[in-house]
Amino acid sequence: MSLRNRKIKIWGVGTLIILIALAFSSPSDRYFEIAKNLDIFATLFKEVNALYVDEVNPNKVIKTGIDAMLASLDPYTNYIPEDDIENFRTQSTGQYGGIGAITSRLNGKIKVVMLIEGYSAEKNGLKIGDEVIKINDIDIRELSREETSELMKGQANTPVSLTVLRYGKSSPITLNFKREKVKISNVPYYGMVSSDIGYVKLTEFTMQAGKEVRNAVNELKDKGAKKIILDVRDNPGGLLIEAVNITNVFLPKGKEVVFTKGKLTENNATYKTLNNPVDEEIPLAVLINSGSASASEIVAGTIQDYDRGIIIGQKSFGKGLVQITRPLSYNSQLKVTTAKYYTPSGRCIQALDYSFRNEDGSVGAIPDSMKMEFTTSNGRIVMDGGGIDPDITVKKDPLSPIARSLYTKGYIFDYATKYHFEHETIKDAKNFKLSDAEYQAFVNWLSDKDYGYTTQVEKKLEELTKNAKKEKYYQDIKARLADVKTTLEDSKKNDLIDFRHQIASLLEDEITSRYYLEKGSVESTFDSDDDIIKAIEILNAPEKYNQILGKK
Template sequence: MRKKVLFPFIVIACIVALSFTKPADRYFEIAKNLDIFATLFKEVNALYVDEVNPNKLIRTGIDAMLGSLDPYTNYIAEDEVEDYRTVNTGQYGGIGAITREIGGKTIVTMIMDGYGAQKGGLKIGDEVLEIDGVQLSKLSREESGQLMKGQVGTPVTLTIKRYGSEQPIKLQFKREKIKVHNVPYSGMLSNDIAYIQLSDFTPDAGKEVRNSLIALKEKGAKGVILDLRGNPGGLLIEAVNISNIFIPKGKLVVSTKGKIPENNLSYETLNAPVDTEIPVAVLINRGSASASEIVAGTLQDYDRGVVLGERSYGKGLVQVSRPLSYNSQLKVTTAKYYTPTGRCIQVLDYAHRRDDGSVASIPDSIKRSFKTSTGRTVYDGGGIEPDIKVEAVEASALTQVLFEKGFLFDFATQYVYKNPEVVDPKTFSLSDEGYQQFVTWMKGKDYSYKSYLEHELEELTGEAKKEKYYGEIKNQLEQVKTRIAENKKNELMLYKNQVKMLLEEEIIARFHLEKGSVEAGFKYDNEVKKAIEVLHDTQQYKKVLNIQ
């Protein structure tokens, strides 16, 4: 209990201290509060009734302090720096295998094309039992992940269990430099429409998109879909480089404004573009954030492309990394960024928290309007609003449970071993007979869950009992409960299209890895279908962008 009271007090003291305007007063308050913190910690460590872990206690204090600012200002301890570097560079030493814990087992869920795991015979669906003789069952998920990675050039031995094989198999690999591509897939969706999926903004993102577009134009592309859905962002300079592919040299892409003048910067395009005329459709959703929003916002402000999908996440804050002692790092928010028209798309106002510490969205009443190059009205303070809204199909609770518990994955593994003939990712469709096999296979398996409606019914029942109305409406509530239970028995058929899509993606991934999985989803993708329609309809495209 003392721990919970202790650190909020320190955070409040530090915030009050930093509100002083005179430098001398400010530095004195900082020194004073650091001294209070040190002496307080010393006393707690010496006197607290139970033994305390100094590292854990200090980390709690640091995280609580930074958490009072925003979710993006973080402390990275020395043992976390390598993972942080991997996220920011897309590079690490390993074999090119992605694993996930399913039912308490470490299962290979994806093999990266061209790396050691693929060349050494590892397969999707293999269960990893040991790494260099160390049993994974005795390790945490984080510890097993660290064992898989390592210094480039060092050997690693995996003991795996494979479907259909009675004895464990030992496979040897040599770790190599793994580069996670920013563009996991690019290709032609039709004779004239290109598609580029951008999943990250790590180094070379701009180069990968540029090279993809050039190659696709050589194949006859007359329009391009740039898919930023689910892209959390990354390096700001790569957002500038990607925007530069479609807009001329010397154009403003993004500006940043912070507390100190050094953070007030403007970023313009520096290179000749690839194509300033080809029609562009940018796909965004609620998972498109930061650098993704810079690209989408820039192309929207210049009326260079039609933005489709859902409103983006709304992260308009810039972070930089600063080295700390003992090889640790601080990732700290230093500025807000603004699109070419001057929009800051930050949704949450962390500078003005409520009394309970919660954060509110910027109210519509104070959002400002801006004009694009052709005079269209756009707004700040709410992410990037698409030019054409296309509601994404929400995954049902059933499909989420089937995925999380690994049932879709396990069935796909068995299906492929029983049906080893390679399938075409663009034409393969799981037959009704194949789907019925899945339904039969699921019988007796526990995939129970509570739907949103069931949670609401429970709350309603509870409220009815509190208000003494339960006796009067008990029969009606029981009827609803029974009806829901009956419907859930048929959910595998009710949500057949969703489940079938995920099964097809899993099956195709066994033959064609990530690229095949992406291709398998196109025929179900309403946003992609709408983008193709808009790019083919020149009049609609120009009308949306207000091009005369």
């Protein structure tokens, strides 16, 4: 064992002994230890501040220490300094003072990527694809997207001007707006995916989420919906009470939705539905994926536990921890985990180990021996230990390297902007499709663009070559490696054709958003979204639907 590893091991054992001692020590002893360590921290910082070779930024250094301390607990216990309080309020309430424009940095440029319907940005001429270069005469080209967003936000009824570069215009144009109170909708879209199936997309759990879902389902029923798809994919969660309100749309009054248990008894609580439902019989499909977390998992887990609907998609994120906020000095706040939540069957969906996840953030494989079995109302077996397992898993084809490259480098976005300014109108979003000629025009447009990408096979080949040289086999297999490399390069030349379906779907999504905003972006995927297609199939097969739910 190396000296370094021995030191780490000794330190670890020493830390464990201290923790055990603290756990079984009296309150007075614990308070002394807390006071002692705070004193050590304060004197240490004073010495560093006085003696360190460079100037020390107190705010930055202390925040780094606080963040590291909280990160050792769990990923969701966070320190919120005063400068970040406004962003935190926006996340909690879905409201902010602004113009209703969403921007992102693409290829080093700040561009408008979406407009919220009905607000100042849309009404006063801003367009998706515009490159923002100035806000109130401040050049923002070297600023981050976050800094740009802060400049755009402000008190309602205050003016703000944006100078933008627009496709087809030879010189910048300046647009004037009045900030207003912008409310980001929890339900950015609801509509009919077929003659009798309604679809509700839920992206947030801020205040009024339950009311928005309730209103959407009522309106869809008025339009003839006899079945409902509730989409909580990529919804990171939010207010727990709104998860209760949303399940209440489909469950009767008085049903337990979730209960929480923590170290302090005051954090133990049971949450039940409080109102009469919209419809407790209508067939229901809930769509989830690895980005569905927290409140989304409460909704999906509760619907599953009561056999109220089928869960379709991929395993959810696995966040079963409850946070509350506590005020700190100087207008800062602490968001701290106080309890775990449990679905009606008694299972906690918190990942057993939240420190290790797959690249997409999803829960890794967990051995069955580490899971516990629970049963739904109809006696179906469900498991804990990391996320909600769907009743029907839909395998998702990963995005091809070429499609990912075209998307991340902004070529799909830029071509959609070009297409929009060259076509005054298009078909409605559900029926819009690129023709063969239009797709070929896109391919031709790419001819002088650098969209180079490396496939996983090429990475493996490069690794094999490196290892072959290291282990002295390279000369023996050099010719074969060269043949494989040539074959791969020839094959990549066809990728724009071989992966046309993926690339065209991304293009159609982006193009329809230019004409129909969020609505267009959603509706354009109805005929290509495997989860939605599977939900429609099951909802249209009553016997199979009832069989999955264990109904007799």
